[in-house]
Structures are given as structure tokens and as C-alpha cells.
Amino acid sequence: MRYSKLLIPTLREDPTEAEVISHRLMLRAGMIRKVSAGIYNFLPVGLRVLSKVEKIVREEMEHAGAQEILMPALQPAELWQETGRWQQYGKELMRLKDRHDRDFCLGPTHEEVITDLVRREVKSYRQLPLNLYQIQNKFRDEIRPRFGLMRGREFIMKDAYSFDADLEGAKENYKKMYDAYHKIFSRLGLRFRAVEADTGLIGGSSSHEFMVLAQTGEEGIASCTKCDYAANVERAELKRGVGERGAEQVKSLEKVQTPGKKTVEEVSAFLKSAPQQLVKTLLFVADGRPVAVLVRGDHQVNEIKVRRLLGVSELALADAAKVEAWTGGPSGFSGPVGLKNVEIIGDLSIETMPEAIVGANEKDAHYLHASSGRDFKVDRFADVRNAIAGDLCPRCGAPMAIDRGIEVGHVFMLGTKYSEAMKATFLDPKGEEHFFVMGCYGIGVSRIIAASIEQNHDEKGIIWPMPIAPFAIHIIPVQDQSERVMITAELIYGSMLRAGIDTLIEDRSERAGVKFNDADLLGIPYQVVLGEKNLHEGFVELKNRRTGEKQKIEVEKAIDHLIELVRGPRTQPSSS
């Protein structure tokens, strides 16, 4: 393509709205433009990258035996009511009404629609297994869209759904998708890790997330420093701490004044103690009833674990009024001592603490030497917190490290959750009716672009991995008024096109500096620079965007060299 004909509105300055690198660079490189919060236009360069990602995803899905279909973004409420998710999904579901006042939503995912399709069209075990996928726009009314394509309200996702006659078959499909995901993310040139994950609103029995490792990631990953266990911090199981609680002599309960000290930091600083010596008491409303959760001062409550433990669907922090009503004291000074009519759940790490500093349920006061069993009673101890660095691996007991990651893929073993709810059945060889055993598999296609840039950039701009680069070669004639330069540039350009290589030719009459800077910003893997002086000596210059390395190549050999360069390490669809 010719630069002058493409809409590539590069920006010299950083737009103020962009926080993270990928967002900044995508705006600056003219790939995307914001339409509204979390909603973006894809411009030509952005779309090219998107298409390349989609192409790789499609190739590997087809290779794994999945078939492409396309479902609607607009979905009727009835389907969602069948599975109960019309209620469960909450405010994140984009809901709307048609002119007849009938309820619809813009799909954040498509389990209902696909299950409805399959229950109508698939009746026999002979038609199984079946795996259908689509690449389509998804909608989520995020509380706070941010980071450009990373967390948008409308985004592009590949979602696949497998249907099997039994669990064994479903596991096989799950494995196939799991393997396909490894191939996809490897081909995309991402550094990633598959981790055990929570199933969230999708549900099902087990799941893995594929995380791209990056500091800007929104997810925490706990991974063992010794074995290959890795899990989302929300999911990571934490064992009861080693060591027994001894029969230490604990001093008796003592109330101290802590005027205005509410936070763990304030209280521990004021009392000259470590946050680990505090136990904080968080009050929740769990399906309407009061629950207190105790965790160590330096730990964080994991609401997902609490929810699962209690078997409730709604869990929210109690507001100040409820805290006052239940504990008798203002928020900031809650504690388990003397707490009545509230179920008390203690994290496992509390169990072995002989004593702790806790709130006294009255303004400006805390207790020292509060001892569970003696001064307060915990109804049950359980794993209800997030993992932190140094926690022990549930598999092998070695310490775990915490990294940050961007979730780009998620595979779920659904079982019969949706087929039962929607009565989706088939007949086995004996004529008996069974529910389909399902799996579902998502990839955040647009998010992958952001994730890739987070891992591949420098201070000048983007550095695309070849498989998803918008162009493979960027031809830059420096002196555009020189006939010799332009003729050679056009010659190489023509040859590249005939060889089927995506090539961008810089045909604007800009100064050299502008061309170079835009080229580095765009991040096309190879820049072919043509200048009078080099040409006169019979050379063109080849610059590797990633390494910055420049080499002179004889003009006659340039075309073959470039073709080899692009095709050489060409990534093939896996083993097909």
C-alpha cells in the first residue's frame, strides 16, 4: 500500500487520556480512535493487525475441528431468562427494549444462543461431537472502561462452544482447545502462561485462563517457584499454615484508645505494631444476611471464595449504616469480640494466630490481645483471601511468586449447566435422551493487540512480531525528488507485491526525520531505506525495527533477500 493513500493519522504528542503504553501507541500510530468511553474505531492499520490476529485464530480453530458460524449481537431476553442469567448477570449486561417494549440485550457471550441453536438442530449422538465458533463483537457495560482496547465496552472476541455426548468427549474437546490456544498464542508471538481460574458468571466445573505476562495486567497470577502450578490469585488455593498454634500465655484482653485511626496502616502505625498483628473485620451482606470475614491486616478478602463458601449469589460490603446496626460501633472500628447475630468466618491464616489487634466495635477503640476461642468465637475457618507472594504452593509446598497478567483467553468446562437449564438433549444409540456436555472457549481478539504492544515496544514506538504486523516491509525512499531513488523504490515495491508480501511504501514528500519517526512508531518489522548516496554505491539499507540493526545490501540482491527474510521463518498453520 501507498502511505499517501492510507489514513494513518499519527500523532506527535501523547494524547492525555491514554494511561498505558499500548493505548498511547495505538492512538499515536493512528490505529484506533475513540468514539466514546470504551468504544473505538479501527483505522486501516489497526484493522490490518486485527485481521491478522483473526486469521491465525481461524486457522487454528479449523485445524482443531471447530466450524465457524455467526450469531447475532442482539439477543432476546427470553433465552437469558431460561438460564436465569437475565437476573444473575447484573448491570454488566447491556439491556435495551425494542419498540414493542420487549427486552433484549447486546450479547456479552453466547451460551444461550448457541444452546438454543443446537437443541433445535442436533438430535442424534451421530452428529456429535460438535464444536462451533464465531468471531464477533461483544458488549459489556463495564463499571469503568479503561486502557483503550484492554477493557472496552464493545470488543471483539472469538468464542467457541463444544457439544459432546459424554464427559470423556467433552474433556477431549477441552484438551483440543487448550492445545489450540497454546499454538495460537505462540504463533502470535506472545509470552504467556496458562493458569487455573475461577469460572465466574459463565459457570462450569473447571477452567484455565491464558495470561499474557505484563506489568500493566489487571489480573494477579500466583505461580509456584518450584513446580508448574499456576493460578489466578482469585483462584489459588491456600492451605492451612504450617506450625501449630502453641499454648502460649496470652495476656488478657485490653481496650486501647485509637482516636481516628481506622485503616490498618493507621492503627498499626499508631500502636507501633505490624499489619500482620492486626485482624481486620469486614462486614458483608450475603444474600441479605450479615456475615463478618476476618483476615490478617496484610491480607485481602477474596469475595469469590467467600461467595463459594457460603453458597450465595450476592455478596456486597455492608454500608456504614448496616455496620453500625450490626456491631454497635462506627465503621472502621469493627471487630469480632462481642459480635452477635453475625456469622463469623475466619481465614485459615487467623487460626494459628495466638492473639491479634481487633476493632472494639466502638468509636476510637481497639482491643489488644484478642484471642480466638477465648475472647471471640469464629463460626468457621476457611480459605477466603487472595494469595500473596510467599504463600505456599498447594501442590508442592514451595513458595509462590505473584506476577501480573492480561487475560487473553479462557477455556471452560461447562458440563450440563446450560443444556439442562435449556433442555438441550440428544438421543443415544439406545434411544435414550441425554443432555449435551458442553465446553466454551473465548479469546479476546482485540485485547490481544493491546497485550502484544505491551510486550513489544520501545521508546520510539511499536515493534510488531511478524505474524501480526500490519505490513512486513516498509520501503522508505529518503530523497523523494530523486528519480533514481524513486525508481528503485518502486521496483522493489512491485516485486514485493508480486511475491505476495504486505508492503508499505512511504511516498509522501516529507522530510527524512518525519518518515523515520513515523516508521519507528508504526513498528513494521523491516524498513528498507533508499538514499542517493547508498544507491550510488549500489546499496540499499535494511533496518531491523526490533534490534535497530542496519545492514547494507546490494540492490540486485535486495529483492531476493527480502523475500527470504519474510518467508524464511514463516509460521505455518500448525502441522497441516
Add this chain to the structure above:
RNA sequence: CGGGGUGUGGCGCAGCCUGGUAGCGCACCUGCUUUGGGAGCAGGGAGUCGGAGGUUCAAAUCCUCUCACCCCGACCA
């Protein structure tokens, strides 16, 4: 949803406190010069000052409401 912040030409910003009728850099257009890492000179085009209402002789500026966008938010328990 709560807290904080910002809306002035395509982008980045100043002006607002202390009202007097809009400015700077970049980008854009024209001409000349320049031409291997974001050029120089000269000329030019472009702004409902987010929106509505109010105060005033006069509002980008003061007041009220509203909208949009950005940032932070269990760790206050």
C-alpha cells in the same frame, strides 16, 4: 455507585483567581528556500470556550443545573 479532576481550532495547552468580546506551540493551506532522524521565512484558513439557565452595560472568566471524558476506590471495617 462514591471520591477527585478536566472540558478553549485536528492534537497539546495558556487565559478564568481579579469579567471588557480569544491566544500560544504543533498540525493544515499557499509561495520561496531546505532535504538521512519530527526544517526556515512570509502569508493564510479554521474555535457555538462541552450544553442549558442565571447575574451583569458586558461572561471563556462569577453562580446554578446538566452532559461528556479521565483518574482513584474491599484493604474504611
